[in-house]
Amino acid sequence: MAAITQHLRHLFLLVTKDTLCHFLRSLDTARSFWQDGPVFPGLLSFESSTMQSITPQQIRSSFVNASRSEAAKLTLPKDFDSLDWDSLDFLGWRDEKMPLRGYLVVPDPKGLTGILLRAPEGGARKNRSVLCELCRDVFSKEDVLLWVARRAGPSGRNGNTVGTLICADFLCCGNVRKEPPANEINPDPVAVVLRQLDGLKERTAQFVSRVQAK
Numbered sequence: 001m002a003a004i005t006q007h008l009r010h011l012f013l014l015v016t017k018d019t020l021c022h023f024l025r026s027l028d029t030a031r032s033f034w035q036d037g038p039v040f041p042g043l044l045s046f047e048s049s050t051m052q053s054i055t056p057q058q059i060r061s062s063f064v065n066a067s068r069s070e071a072a073k074l075t076l077p078k079d080f081d082s083l084d085w086d087s088l089d090f091l092g093w094r095d096e097k098m099p100l101r102g103y104l105v106v107p108d109p110k111g112l113t114g115i116l117l118r119a120p121e122g123g124a125r126k127n128r129s130v131l132c133e134l135c136r137d138v139f140s141k142e143d144v145l146l147w148v149a150r151r152a153g154p155s156g157r158n159g160n161t162v163g164t165l166i167c168a169d170f171l172c173c174g175n176v177r178k179e180p181p182a183n184e185i186n187p188d189p190v191a192v193v194l195r196q197l198d199g200l201k202e203r204t205a206q207f208v209s210r211v212q213a214k
């Protein structure tokens, strides 16, 4: 009972959509207090703002700028079976067997869009002087690479490409979820995280549409 009372007290403190989702998830895990089903099943659909679990087959058939054989040969992320989908806005990873290859699989209301990327031969420059164009994380020490994507369709087959700077290991979704230290300009770290999440989704969608632009 004490746990339920604490949950209810939290409810009044939670004002934003994402924190409400988090609360509902925790309440759902405590559903044995109440009944067998989810406590508020309808409200849990809020969570669709992150990724749903997807299958290897869905990944392989999502690519807009890769041949069927390129998609067939890709190596899935090592931790694929244990991914925390709730904390992903997209799935991004490097191919461990072909290190110059990377992949982005981005969900939107119409489905998944997969993009095959190529890293520069020489790797990253020594000092991290550039920001990732997707997460724009200023604290990460991770390398940022200029990833290049062949354009989708005939344009790509004619050799046209689109390049953008992205974290070398695609840790962007984790980066934007880290609360920065509070300061005078941004006194509320939770609000900063929500803004970062929106920015990541928006810029990722822009990149996807640049690759698909006719």
Ligand SMILES: [Zn+2]
Pocket (backbone or CB within 6 Å): 132, 133, 134, 135, 136, 137, 166, 167, 170, 171, 172, 175
């Ligand atoms: Zn990033």
